Amino acid sequence: MAAEHLAGLTGRPGAPRVRIGGRARRAATLIEMLVTAAVIGFLSIATAQFYRVGYNYHRNMKSYSQTQVELRDILDMMTRTARHAYQVRRGPVQINGRDQSSSATQVVLEIPVPGASSTQRIRFFKPATTGTFPGGGVANKNHIYYEKDGEVGINTVATGIQSLAIGYRQTTVAGDGTVSITNVDATPGQATELKITITAQKSAVVTTSVAYVAMRNAIGGL
8 A cells, every 4th residue: 555655646656755854755866866977977067168168369479479579579570670671691601710500590790880880690590409509518409599799608589480481672763663572592692582481389379470571771872
């Protein structure tokens, strides 16, 4: 009789009952508890994955912004210097009694000295391999360096650099006003314009920036 009465209350023979607030209620079965645990686990995993995706996106965007700022700074420095150059050289050129490896990507700019009739040379370069500078000092292949006549030492101006490429171009204007641009990579001394391409990496973000700069003094001397 007890079993029949229990079946009539719950709809299932032998189902457990608990009394809450004076009323008899059917307790959760093991299967229901497992299903609930699985749903909670799934939601927890989905939330964690969503957070991870959002965190990675935010980190990548932050790295991209930082890399863009750093590339803009080094390109501004290089283009500002090149804009006033009389002549450009690819190397080998000695500055302060030292030259850099012929395998390094480098550009040597000859610029006027303010308030004087003389010129000075400035070199921007990226070593091909990590090693030592001529005369000592650690050279990192992922850095861009700067050195100038009369200044002791070599300065780091950019880090996290994958590649640096310098293109040498000559701009000429014909009598009819037609402008033509010729690549003069083999004879950089004839260049009147530079194309500077820098690729940098921060975390998983790789960014490339390109700048073109006309050398005003070189153009004026043609």
